Amino acid sequence: MDTVKQNIPVFTVAVVGAAGDGIKEGGLHLAELAQHIGCSVYLTMEYPSLIRGGHNFGRMTYGAREVHADHSALDAIIAMNSESVLLHLEELKEGAVVFVDAPHAEALKELSCKVVALPMMAAVKGAGAPHAAGPSVGVGAYCYLVGRSREEAEAMLGEVFGDILGGVAMNVSLAMRGYDAAKESGLMPKSELTVNGGCVHTGELLEGNKSVALGFLSAGLEFYIGYPMTPASGILHFLAKEAVTTDLTVIHPEDEIAAINMALGVAYAGKRVATGTATGGFALMQEAFSFAGVTEMPLAVAVSQRQGPATGAATRTSQGDLRFVVSAGHGEFPRIVIAPGDAAEAYTAARTALNLAWKFQTPAIVLLDKQLSESYQTTIVEKGAKVVTPHKPQTEGEYLRFRFADDGVSPLAFPGTSNAKVKATSYEHDEFGVASDKPEMVQAMQEKRWKKMEGIRADSRTCETVKVYGDSSAKDAVVFFGSTKGPMLEACKMIETPLRLVQILWMEPFPEEEVMKALDGVARIIDVEANHNGQLAGLLREKTGIVCHEKILKFNARPFDPAVLAAELRNKLSLS
């Protein structure tokens, strides 16, 4: 249980510009810098669905205590053009500093805040660096702003910059141009922005997608088959790289339907496999997901939500697909759905999903959202040895793929085994695996599959299905799931009223008892989620009868901002 620390400040910097300006790299370099000096960091990337132009920004909040989400109030901004700055005007704190590429400074001269012109693109051109290295100049200027000496800054950046955008030496040199320009501008360093590793964060900077990939690998992943779709592509890209140097096999086939059907073939042949996609891609996979149900195929699926319906806001976050995923696939069959709230939980969820899929021979989903998939945060992941939960092996006697069992789990054999005919079929079938639609067989097979739920429930109790933060005896409770956890924990720090924060991680099977225990004795429940209909509140009511008294719903395809959420919560709490 987190003890919520008050009064430890956090600071926020944004790198802004057009697509192609190196905004992501600039944001990551800032985040790595902050992590390097021992800060806790959260970095959000916002971008439209295009390759050049538009408005991209990376926003990074850091501090000497756990940072669970980025804040919108900016201490500084590194801008590749003036238009981007104007889009963030309302977010600038008093005394905020705007670093802007020199040719754009003139357009900002009316601003009341401090504008510092940096020779960003001039330095890039002079050095023959790639266009996207521009933000490196701003990163150097930021080192000056926070009061680091030139030598310190040079040394740190030498460790932070990677072998991209023209290489380490080139980017350090660009950054030093920014450092010097900031100093020459007469800007005074702001020592309050300096954080000297207050919380000495020992974790690594992880994005949710990479965390999911690492979680799958820790459970013995052998194959990953996926078709690219924002915001799940990061899993595919990371694993494709991993596959170059390891035994992992990664396939990117013609479409999502091929991806999941191939994955089903891989599982049938005995290899641990996962697929992953955005919710739109998962919509294409529905029939095959149902196939995994009837064939009792061990399959893990990472599903990342983005704002729908349809293509929707393609690169923006949402929690609007909870109900869709929980009831995915036609027909009734047992499945596991785990919705982690941060990168560390994403790792555990992926590991659990793949292992339980094999233990219980049924599909398991890790439910993500864009905000979790593509944001970076300093994360401590307990990476031990692989934990590969065994499947129930074939024993003596005639092999029946769908043999009835008390726990509903049949022995699993794979093609290539002598004396075992391994059958998989989309049709309802008998124990051997031959199609049958006899009423007694249909009923018996349905009962057999659902028997697994007892075992799954028992195993879920060894996992964190529900987490409580804040004051666990408070009369006012908030329920939430997924990436809303981050802004919720941040918002809580700004609220005086004691709050019981209840995060629900397991959506299927739903942890009824654990949730009821967590909400025991509350007088008021406020539901907070990023969708229009309050899907979690609906699920909670359906499963437990518990009714949320108030709802804070956000469905503009952007994550909650901690300060705004805190204000809304205070407003709800003031109601009697």
Add this chain to the structure above:
Amino acid sequence: MTSQLATSTKISWCPGCPNNQILVAFRKAVTELCEVGALKEENIVAAAGIGCHAKILDYLNMNTFNALHGRAIPAIEGIKAANDALTVVAFSGDGDSYSEGLSHLIHAAQRNSDINVFIHDNQIFALTTGQATATSPKGFKGLTRPSGSIEEPIDPLRMMMNAGATFVARAYAGEYEKTKEIMKAAIAHKGMSFIDIAQPCITFFDTRDFYKEHIVWLPEDHDTTNLDAAYHATKRDDGKIPMGIFYRADRPTFEQQL
């Protein structure tokens, strides 16, 4: 030997359906390959999609994977990628792979996956009682267009040659000895093997007489290594339907390069 590959499931194809001959041809092909040690029975996976063709799996006492409609091909690609020691065969239909799952067929050829695809081409959706598929002739009167279909049929053989299949053949279900031999050659081929098996639907679109009159087998000296010649050999000006192995090529398989 054949009986070892049979199950106790009662056959539910129409009496006299040429699917029975495809079943017999396949059982015999597998039995003969196993007898000479070219195959091990436990290393075969037979797959199918949805349609009358797919019932074949219930009559095969071996590893089988009855996929969704149109999805047998990606499933066996996954199986083959996961275990290269397995020999994978997907039975499919014209409705199942020329209509519903066509993209998978083309991409499997494009990547030269080491799989075998045997299409039961009856030029009709039979299990759903008679609608036009992608290979039904123009003017075909089906339940969904009673006045006759308005679409030209696709040409599966030429399509597969264009897509990059490295073994392209056509067989006639009614001549099961020849079908069996082509199946054996397909299974022995390393790479994407494709056989379009003309399989008259005796209930909804009986083309038995048509095929009896129009089948011609490729001459013995047909050059299977020449793609251009193979392409042109698939059609004849006199309307006859050439049968046999049109094209064979050696290309690295998808799985070898994974």
